[in-house]
Amino acid sequence: MALGLSSASPVKLHEFQAKQVLARAGIAIPEGRVATTPAEVEAAARAMGSGPWVVKAQVHVGGRGKAGGIKVANTPAEARTHAEAILGMDIKGLRVEKVYLERAAKIAKELYLGITLDRDRRCPVVMLSTVGGMDIEEVAASTPDRIARRWPSPLLGLLPFEARALVFAAGVDAAQRDGVADIAQRLYRTYEETDATLLEINPLFIQEDGSVIAGDAKLDIDDNALFRQHELAKLREVAPDEAAEEKARGLGFSYVQLEGDVGIIGNGAGLVMGTLDAVRNAGGRAANFLDVGGGAKEEVVRAALEIVLANPRVRSVFINIFGGITRGDEVAKGILSVIAEAPPKVPLVIRLSGTEAEAGRKLLEGAPLISKATMDEAAAEAVRAARASR
Amino acid sequence: MSVLLGKGTKVLVQGLGREGAFHAARMKEYGTRVVGATKPGKGGTTQDGIPLFDTVAQAVEATDANASIVFVPAQGARDAILEAIDSRIELVVAITEGIPVRDMVGIAAVLENVATTLIGPNCPGAITPGECKIGIMPAENFSPGAIGFVSRSGTLTYEIADLLTKAGLGQSTCLGIGGDPIIGLPTPDAVRLLNEDDATEAIVIVGEIGGAAEESAAEYMRAHGKKPAVAFIAGRSAPPGKRMGHAGAIVSGNQGTAESKVRAFEEADIRVANAPSEIPGLVKAALKGR
Numbered sequence: 001m002a003l004g005l006s007s008a009s010p011v012k013l014h015e016f017q018a019k020q021v022l023a024r025a026g027i028a029i030p031e032g033r034v035a036t037t038p039a040e041v042e043a044a045a046r047a048m049g050s051g052p053w054v055v056k057a058q059v060h061v062g063g064r065g066k067a068g069g070i071k072v073a074n075t076p077a078e079a080r081t082h083a084e085a086i087l088g089m090d091i092k093g094l095r096v097e098k099v100y101l102e103r104a105a106k107i108a109k110e111l112y113l114g115i116t117l118d119r120d121r122r123c124p125v126v127m128l129s130t131v132g133g134m135d136i137e138e139v140a141a142s143t144p145d146r147i148a149r150r151w152p153s154p155l156l157g158l159l160p161f162e163a164r165a166l167v168f169a170a171g172v173d174a175a176q177r178d179g180v181a182d183i184a185q186r187l188y189r190t191y192e193e194t195d196a197t198l199l200e201i202n203p204l205f206i207q208e209d210g211s212v213i214a215g216d217a218k219l220d221i222d223d224n225a226l227f228r229q230h231e232l233a234k235l236r237e238v239a240p241d242e243a244a245e246e247k248a249r250g251l252g253f254s255y256v257q258l259e260g261d262v263g264i265i266g267n268g269a270g271l272v273m274g275t276l277d278a279v280r281n282a283g284g285r286a287a288n289f290l291d292v293g294g295g296a297k298e299e300v301v302r303a304a305l306e307i308v309l310a311n312p313r314v315r316s317v318f319i320n321i322f323g324g325i326t327r328g329d330e331v332a333k334g335i336l337s338v339i340a341e342a343p344p345k346v347p348l349v350i351r352l353s354g355t356e357a358e359a360g361r362k363l364l365e366g367a368p369l370i371s372k373a374t375m376d377e378a379a380a381e382a383v384r385a386a387r388a389s390r
Numbered sequence: 391m392s393v394l395l396g397k398g399t400k401v402l403v404q405g406l407g408r409e410g411a412f413h414a415a416r417m418k419e420y421g422t423r424v425v426g427a428t429k430p431g432k433g434g435t436t437q438d439g440i441p442l443f444d445t446v447a448q449a450v451e452a453t454d455a456n457a458s459i460v461f462v463p464a465q466g467a468r469d470a471i472l473e474a475i476d477s478r479i480e481l482v483v484a485i486t487e488g489i490p491v492r493d494m495v496g497i498a499a500v501l502e503n504v505a506t507t508l509i510g511p512n513c514p515g516a517i518t519p520g521e522c523k524i525g526i527m528p529a530e531n532f533s534p535g536a537i538g539f540v541s542r543s544g545t546l547t548y549e550i551a552d553l554l555t556k557a558g559l560g561q562s563t564c565l566g567i568g569g570d571p572i573i574g575l576p577t578p579d580a581v582r583l584l585n586e587d588d589a590t591e592a593i594v595i596v597g598e599i600g601g602a603a604e605e606s607a608a609e610y611m612r613a614h615g616k617k618p619a620v621a622f623i624a625g626r627s628a629p630p631g632k633r634m635g636h637a638g639a640i641v642s643g644n645q646g647t648a649e650s651k652v653r654a655f656e657e658a659d660i661r662v663a664n665a666p667s668e669i670p671g672l673v674k675a676a677l678k679g680r
Contacts, residue, residue, distance in 0.1 A: 117491060119571050119601050122498040154495040195492050225490035227465055258629065269569055270543020270598060273624035274666060280627040281665055289628075294526075294544070322545045322552075324514070324528045354528055354548060375549070376667050 010197050010220035011229075011236045014058040016100040018217035022201070025190040027183050028213045032102035034058070041083035044101045045076035051104070055082040058098040059091050060237065062135070067091045072104060094239065105213055110203035111172070112136055113184060115191045118151060126150045126158055126188060128170040128180070132203035133215075146170075158188035179212045180204070194232060195225030244307060251303050253292045260285025261386050263308035263317035263346075265301075267292050267326045275320045278375050284383030287314045295325040301334025309344055315389050318382035319350040320375055321357075328352045328360025339367055347385040351378035392518040392563045393538070393583040393590075394481050394507060395457060399522045402449050402479070403427035404470045405461035405486075406437055413461070413485075413526050414440060420523045425453040428473075446477040457481040459515065459524050467511065468493035475506045483524045484510035484574070494572035501574060508574025514544045514566035525566060527551070535560015537673060538584030540577060541596035542569050542603075546624055550596060550666050557670035562590040569598060577603035578610050585616055592618045592677055594669060595660070597651055599625035604651040612658035618676035621655045622663045623648045 013021070019029045033044040045053055057069030064070055069091055073079035079101060089096045110132035118125040129147045131139045139146060148169035152158040163181035172180050183204070191199045196219055203215040226233040238246045248255030254269070258276075262284045266272035269291050276286040288311065292304050308317055321331050331352065338344070348369040352360045361371060370385070372378035399422070403414045406427040415438060418424050426441045426449045433444035443449035446458070458479050462470040467486040474482045475497075489511050501508055509516055515525015520534035531552040537559050541547040547566045554561060565580045567573055577597060584590045593611075597604040604623065611619055626648040652662045661676065663669045 117495070117571065120606075122572055123495055154492070154499045192492065195490055197491060222491050224464065224488045225492065228490075266545075268543065268545025270541070270546035270596070270624045271549060273543075273598060273628060274546050274549070274622075276627045277624065278665055286627065322549045324545060324548055325526060353552070354531070374667065376665055 010223055011226065011232060012060045013219040013221070013232070013235055014060070014098070014100075015056065015217055016058060016098075017235055018219035019214060021190060021194060021219060022187075022214050022217055025186045027186050027201075028211065029217075030102045030105055030213060030215075032100055034098055034100050035083065036087070036098050038080045038083040038087065041099060041101050042076045042080035045073070045079040048101070048103060051075065051079075053079050054102045054104050055079055055086060056100045056102060057086050057089065057091060057096040058100055059094045059096055060239070061092045061094055064091060069096065105205045105215060106208040107205050107215075108208045109173075109206040110215065111170075111180065111206065112139070112147075112200075112202045113180070113187060113204045114198070114200035114202060115188060115196070116198045116200075121151055123151050123154050124188075124191065126152060126162075126166060126184060128166045128172075128184065130171055136200075136202065152188065157192065158185050160185070173206070175210050176206055176212055183212060194219065195222045195229055196220060197222050244310070248290070248304075248307060251300065253290065253296070253300065253304060255307060256289040257311070258286050258288050260287045261313050261315040261390070262382050263287045263311065263314040264320070265290050265292060265304050265308060265317065266320040267294065267296060267322065267324075271320065271322055275318065275375065275379070278379035279318065279383060282376070282379040282383040284379075284386055287311055292326070296330065298330050298333040298337065301331050302337050305335060305338045309338075309346070314346060315386035316347045316349060316382045317344070318378055319348065320378060321350075321352050321354070323352070323354030323357055325355075327355050328357035329363060330356075332360035332363040335369070336363065336367060339369075343368065346389055349378050349382040349385060351375055392521065393587045394509075394563065394565070395516055395522045395524055396518050397521050399423065399457050399481070399524070400425045400453060400455045401524055402446065402453070402455040402458040402474075403440065403461070404446070404458050404474065405463070406440070406442075407461060410461035411438060413459075414438070416526075416529070417459075417523050420529050422522050422524065425449075425455050446473045446479070450477045450479065455479065457483070457524055460484040460486055460511075462486060464488040464490070468497060471497055471508065472500065475500060475504055478504075479506060481524070482506055482508045482574070483513070483515045484508060484568075485513065485515060485526060486510070487512040489570070491572060494570065497574070498572055509565060510568040510574060512570045513568030513573070514547055516563065516565045517561075518563045519561050527564075527566065531555060532564060533560040535562065536589060536591040537561045538587060538590035538593045539564040539596070540580040540584065540593070541566050542577065542598045543596060543624060544569075546596060546666065550594065550622070550669055553666055553670050554594070554673070557674070559670055559673055562587060571601065576606075578606040581607045581610060581619075582614075585611070585614060590617065592620070592673055594673060595619055595621040595655075597621065597623045599623065599628055599648050599651075600646040602646065605654040608651075608654035608658040608660060611660060615658070618673075618679070619660045620663060620669055620672040620676055621660050622666060622669060623651050626652075
């Protein structure tokens with residue numbers, strides 16, 4: 001069961017941004033304002049009238065509450081004090097730059113409502129539970145029967161009878177059944193319209209007066225759909241440790257930083273994963289994953305090598321190319337241009353096979369690098385070279 | 391016999407742009423019967439000797455095409471695939487990468503009610519060596535034989551086909567099914583086709599971390615396997631939560647880990663290679679032990 005399985009490297013929205021999307025879909029949210037300084041928070045509290053309020057850190061990680069990133073304030077001055085504590089706080093390595101000031105809900109009950117992709121069933125799954133407010137994966141592990149699930153047809157959407165079946169199965173109180181079913185349908189339409197891979201209201205509050213309101217909101221957008229999600233695409237934020245990965249994305253290849261010291265360049269995601277495994281089999285550890293993609297030209301290979309060499313942990317580089325659309329001679333030219341400009345301080349090991357591999361090897365003759373015939377031999381050599389240059 | 395494609399396959403190209411035109415020419419060189427291409431507004435003319443049609447329906451009417459290959463960019467790929475399905479094309483191979491998940495989820499729902507088989511998207515395509523190639527793979531790495539081969543990867547497929555060929559192990563049909571989270575022909579379905587194919591004597595299954603397709607395929611083989619199989623899982627050294635190039639290759643919690651896949655294969659009596667170079671030896675041993 002794929003519970004809360006997020007796809008790829010989605011665009012993650014902050015709570016205040018996701019709540020705006022919900023509000024546009026007609027789902028009730030508490031009144032709130034976003035702020036970047038304590039003074040703004042105090043002014044916002046005064047402008048919103050009577051409290052209490054909640055001051056909430058806006059960062060792209062879970063567990064804000066436990067980390068002290070969510071605090072209740074009874075006066076505007078108290079809201080300011082909380083904002084002073086939360087702004088600039090470090091939560092799991094991320095600095096809090098923004099807070100969301102929200103009117104506190106009068107909570108009677110907390111539900112969970114979420115939608116994500118179920119890979120195995122090849123369609124979205126809508127989940128509703130009366131055990132709200134906590135991590136749904138914990139609920140799934142401890143009391144799986146407390147989560148009602150429904151798999152709507154992607155061609156039809158979440159139908160009214162399916163939404164009703166959900167609220168009955170979850171055991172929602174009679175007074176809120178229609179309201180929660182309506183929110184589930186609105187949420188499903190929003191999931192579709194925003195190309196979400198995850199859309200979650202946790203908790204979904206039932207207030208003392210019986211009204212239903214979104215306490216928190218999480219929205220991740222499929223990065224393959226950004227060509228048609230222009231507004232949401234603008235909300236992508238790059239974390240500091242993802243800067244190299246973002247630069248690589250801009251150049252059209254994928255790069256993931258890892259912990260080892262053998263730099264890796266290859267063509268094709270599966271081959272690169274296999275290359276990482278080959279390095280591990282040879283007793284070493286890869287410093288990165290880097291796939292130059294199909295048909296990479298000289299400049300792309302050059303940029304890839306520069307990114308890998310810029311990592312101070314790298315002690316050797318293993319370039320593994322099986323040419324299909326990618327040509328061995330283009331790869332060789334990219335490597336040679338880097339060597340000509342600034343000879344790498346670490347050994348380069350290359351394995352060229354497939355299209356124009358012969359021409360590529362010819363170009364590389366006499367260059368300061370080690371050429372091997374197979375992936376296993378090259379992996380062993382790269383690991384040995386990394387150890388030697390430590 | 392082979393699965394899905396062979397001498398009788400007539401192929402239509404959807405998206406005869408730079409990449410599409412290049413690979414259409416390579417497919418023709420290989421002997422694939424490329425009977426036409428769609429280019430709205432250019433119907434009745436030809437490009438590189440390939441007759442052009444305004445719509446898939448017209449092309450099928452005129453040529454009896456029973457397969458298509460899609461090179462249309464991600465923005466238009468959903469429409470292209472659905473147009474092929476609407477014309478009852480039996481086999482659609484989608485090379486396009488970067489198709490939104492929502493589009494693929496809709497296509498997967500449509501596929502449940504039609505006879506069309508979709509391979510891909512984000513895949514190298516399929517080849518029955520010596521007969522028909524519908525894809526972008528370098529043909530010289532493949533050779534005719536009796537090994538059925540299914541893979542979620544691209545270049546790794548070429549690498550392993552090359553190793554098999556050099557070891558004298560030709561292939562019946564190779565299916566490069568693609569690395570996205572939602573694909574037309576998931577691993578278990580591809581394995582079932584090869585298991586039921588008379589021309590296939592052994593199956594090589596190349597998987598990746600992410601999803602539960604390998605586990606399902608192992609379960610299927612444990613219950614219904616008629617022939618030996620060998621597996622390889624790429625990404626055994628990948629850290630959890632990170633995407634490794636393929637959108638589908640992500641490990642979340644205990645879902646989709648290499649360990650879970652390796653265990654599933656071993657329980658189905660399928661040997662798992664530690665490196666691609668071990669695959670030919672394991673296949674030979676498995677064939678002998680039968």
